[in-house]
Amino acid sequence: MPGATRLSGKDLLGLKNLTEDEIMLILRSAARMKARIDDTGKRSPELSGKSVVTLFYENSTRTKMSFMMAGKYLGASATDLGVATSSVNKGERLAETGINLDQMGVNMMIIRHQTTGAPHLLARNVRASVVNAGDGANEHPTQALLDLMTIYERLGGFDGLKVAILGDISHSRVARSNAFGLIRLGAKVTLAGPATLVSGSFRALGADVTTNILEAVEGSDVVMGLRIQLERDKAPNFPNLREYSSLFGVNARILKHAKKGALVMHPGPVNRGVELSADVIDGSQSVIYQQVKNGVAVRMALLKLLLSEEGD
Amino acid sequence: MASILIKGGRVIDPANYIDGGRDLLIRDGIVGEVGENLSEDGADRVVDASGLIVVPGLIDLHVHFRQPGHEHKETIETGSRAAAMGGYTTVCAMPNTNPAVDNEVVVEYVKLMAARAGLCNVLPIGAATAGQKGERLSDIGSMARAGIVAVSEDGKSVAGSALLKTAMKYASQFGLPMFSHCEDADLAGSGQMNAGARAALLGLNGIPNDSEEVIVARDIILANATGCRLHVCHISTEGAVWQLRSAKSRQYAVTGEAAPHHFTLTDEDVPGDYDANFKMNPPLRSAADRAAVIRGLADGTIDCIATDHAPHHYDEKNVEFANAPNGVVGLETAFALAYTGLALTNALSPLTLIEKMSLNPARILGINRGALSRGLPADVSIFDTREEYAIDPALFASKARNTPFAGRRVRGRLKYTILGGKVVVDNGVIRD
Numbered sequence: 001m002p003g004a005t006r007l008s009g010k011d012l013l014g015l016k017n018l019t020e021d022e023i024m025l026i027l028r029s030a031a032r033m034k035a036r037i038d039d040t041g042k043r044s045p046e047l048s049g050k051s052v053v054t055l056f057y058e059n060s061t062r063t064k065m066s067f068m069m070a071g072k073y074l075g076a077s078a079t080d081l082g083v084a085t086s087s088v089n090k091g092e093r094l095a096e097t098g099i100n101l102d103q104m105g106v107n108m109m110i111i112r113h114q115t116t117g118a119p120h121l122l123a124r125n126v127r128a129s130v131v132n133a134g135d136g137a138n139e140h141p142t143q144a145l146l147d148l149m150t151i152y153e154r155l156g157g158f159d160g161l162k163v164a165i166l167g168d169i170s171h172s173r174v175a176r177s178n179a180f181g182l183i184r185l186g187a188k189v190t191l192a193g194p195a196t197l198v199s200g201s202f203r204a205l206g207a208d209v210t211t212n213i214l215e216a217v218e219g220s221d222v223v224m225g226l227r228i229q230l231e232r233d234k235a236p237n238f239p240n241l242r243e244y245s246s247l248f249g250v251n252a253r254i255l256k257h258a259k260k261g262a263l264v265m266h267p268g269p270v271n272r273g274v275e276l277s278a279d280v281i282d283g284s285q286s287v288i289y290q291q292v293k294n295g296v297a298v299r300m301a302l303l304k305l306l307l308s309e310e311g312d
Numbered sequence: 313m314a315s316i317l318i319k320g321g322r323v324i325d326p327a328n329y330i331d332g333g334r335d336l337l338i339r340d341g342i343v344g345e346v347g348e349n350l351s352e353d354g355a356d357r358v359v360d361a362s363g364l365i366v367v368p369g370l371i372d373l374h375v376h377f378r379q380p381g382h383e384h385k386e387t388i389e390t391g392s393r394a395a396a397m398g399g400y401t402t403v404c405a406m407p408n409t410n411p412a413v414d415n416e417v418v419v420e421y422v423k424l425m426a427a428r429a430g431l432c433n434v435l436p437i438g439a440a441t442a443g444q445k446g447e448r449l450s451d452i453g454s455m456a457r458a459g460i461v462a463v464s465e466d467g468k469s470v471a472g473s474a475l476l477k478t479a480m481k482y483a484s485q486f487g488l489p490m491f492s493h494c495e496d497a498d499l500a501g502s503g504q505m506n507a508g509a510r511a512a513l514l515g516l517n518g519i520p521n522d523s524e525e526v527i528v529a530r531d532i533i534l535a536n537a538t539g540c541r542l543h544v545c546h547i548s549t550e551g552a553v554w555q556l557r558s559a560k561s562r563q564y565a566v567t568g569e570a571a572p573h574h575f576t577l578t579d580e581d582v583p584g585d586y587d588a589n590f591k592m593n594p595p596l597r598s599a600a601d602r603a604a605v606i607r608g609l610a611d612g613t614i615d616c617i618a619t620d621h622a623p624h625h626y627d628e629k630n631v632e633f634a635n636a637p638n639g640v641v642g643l644e645t646a647f648a649l650a651y652t653g654l655a656l657t658n659a660l661s662p663l664t665l666i667e668k669m670s671l672n673p674a675r676i677l678g679i680n681r682g683a684l685s686r687g688l689p690a691d692v693s694i695f696d697t698r699e700e701y702a703i704d705p706a707l708f709a710s711k712a713r714n715t716p717f718a719g720r721r722v723r724g725r726l727k728y729t730i731l732g733g734k735v736v737v738d739n740g741v742i743r744d
């Protein structure tokens with residue numbers, strides 16, 4: 001398949017503005033990277049001399065590790081700017097932090113931040129590439145890319161796929177990035193959850209929106225659960241976890257309404273028995289625990305595409 | 313003081329139903345005569361206004377001049393310069409400074425700084441509650457004696473309805489109107505832009521229309537109950553326009569204002585790079601809300617245009633959208649935006665436009681300005697509406713540059729501002 005060989009921008013801020021070609025470029029590159037992860041002989045220092053810094057204003061050991069391993073496998077130097085212990089803790093503004101890192105010759109800044117648009121702010125203020133590792137309720141593009149990679153591996157394509165994303169849509173950057181990517185690739189996405197956690201405004205993403213879980217799951221190829229929290233912004237959005245799981249959780253009975261062999265996914269960490277019942281999480285359709293390697297592969301692909309002079 | 317003859321311009325003066333070619337003679341700081349072919353004899357200065365429009369000096373009911381306390385954003389002097397460069401001769405300064413304008417000492421300070429700058433009449437507005445903390449009344453009576461023109465908690469609403477009602481009752485005793493910023497903080501929650509499709513696309517929490525409308529309704533009810541005049545600030549939603557229209561149909565003593573950004577932009581204009589120059593409170597609303605605001609201006613529901621000039625330092629806006637302060641500057645772009653967006657589109661006649669920007673604000677304040685009537689202080693602004701230009705924040709006289717209108721093409725460039733007969737902006741250049 002012909003298509004893009006480079007990403008158009010210096011940054012990866014979200015899937016919202018990526019073209020189909022760009023997403024497929026990343027997924028194909030990630031597939032080649034995956035083969036290299038197990039084969040230590042094929043790990044090559046193609047990004048040696050490049051420096052990558054992670055800035056995690058919100059903790060996520062798993063995502064941060066995944067980025068750092070990806071950098072190391074490609075020979076880049078990966079450093080974590082211990083945000084909790086550095087000057088940013090003393091009130092240094094993000095723009096200033098970025099400008100300082102830029103002056104030190106950092107090639108890529110990987111940022112996770114609790115507010116929407118923080119990676120965009122950083123990207124505007126620095127020459128280095130910026131990768132969004134999750135911002136507020138906006139996007140988590142690398143998580144979505146690894147989800148897309150898993151779907152691609154299992155189902156072989158996206159065109160006409162029916163994907164149900166269930167749970168706290170309003171606060172989920174994973175749901176949003178997945179929706180942007182899947183819809184761009186030709187899948188049909190239904191977002192479902194209690195009315196307090198999924199508003200009709202999300203139709204603006206090009207997705208269907210419903211409060212009926214069964215309707216969303218019916219005939220779907222992929223069922224994706226999202227982590228829910230009882231309290232957001234100090235206000236409860238549903239009465240309690242028991243009521244949530246009985247009305248909006250996915251169990252084996254509900255999963256039967258999906259297509260035979262439909263994939264069960266969850267970005268983790270999963271509340272067992274709440275979003276998904278234990279038998280669904282551990283069942284044969286679940287790919288939840290098989291996505292971690294794809295996370296490293298996708299991040300290697302991104303690093304290479306954004307940092308290497310040759311492109312891919 | 314010398315006499316000035318403004319010759320050959322198109323005078324737009326809604327108080328006297330004039331829209332046509334007239335000369336205007338200013339003598340000793342007051343309006344002498346408006347008529348055709350006035351003689352140049354004896355005039356100390358003749359200003360050639362041919363091709364230009366000549367209007368009563370603009371009056372803004374809603375500016376933030378940040379002094380005392382936030383002088384890095386704006387001072388009364390730089391704010392006055394911005395006002396003069398926008399064609400404004402009178403502005404009302406909101407009390408959310410540090411310290412807040414909640415006693416007569418701060419009122420006197422604001423008046424003193426304004427007099428020193430001498431470029432614009434700056435009328436102070438007093439806070440409704442001490443320190444704008446929403447706990448107890450501010451010194452409303454003493455501030456009335458010192459010269460405040462209204463009471464306002466702007467920046468937020470008085471959350472407690474009983475306290476607000478007391479403040480209204482007390483303020484009305486001194487003939488002061490309540491200028492209400494209408495926002496239910498609980499409903500607005502952690503919202504950062506208008507709730508709707510654009511917020512969903514950008515992943516920002518939404519501020520729903522109802523957060524504005526429930527407080528508009530409450531304040532109308534309480535104002536009517538207390539006999540206090542109510543002025544609703546920066547109306548941004550269709551529902552708020554309805555509330556105001558309904559109150560007016562019942563002859564309630566309510567008025568309202570709309571800001572240029574709300575009748576010019578919508579939430580669809582909030583850019584994908586999260587530029588905080590598009591963050592203000594109330595936020596840019598939907599296209600339907602914008603249309604309702606324009607209809608409200610056209611049918612008289614909304615009485616005036618006020619800028620909500622809210623300067624912030626570049627560093628304060630160059631942060632995460634959620635952490636950026638609300639507000640945009642407005643004094644130096646208001647007329648051009650209103651003229652281009654409302655008059656040139658025939659939403660408002662030029663006469664009505666000037667009414668909304670000068671005469672009606674004067675009436676709400678109960679001051680004898682906003683008209684080119686013989687004997688009034690000669691506050692006059694002269695604009696060139698012929699040539700289109702791009703808004704360039706680098707040229708602002710304000711200390712701040714936080715505008716969402718950089719590069720926007722408009723018509724209505726200020727040429728002269730005359731304050732009480734003194735030319736403070738002369739052919740586009742400020743004179744101090």
Ligand SMILES: [Zn+2]
Pocket residue numbers: 466467468493545546593594
């Ligand atoms: Zn306000």
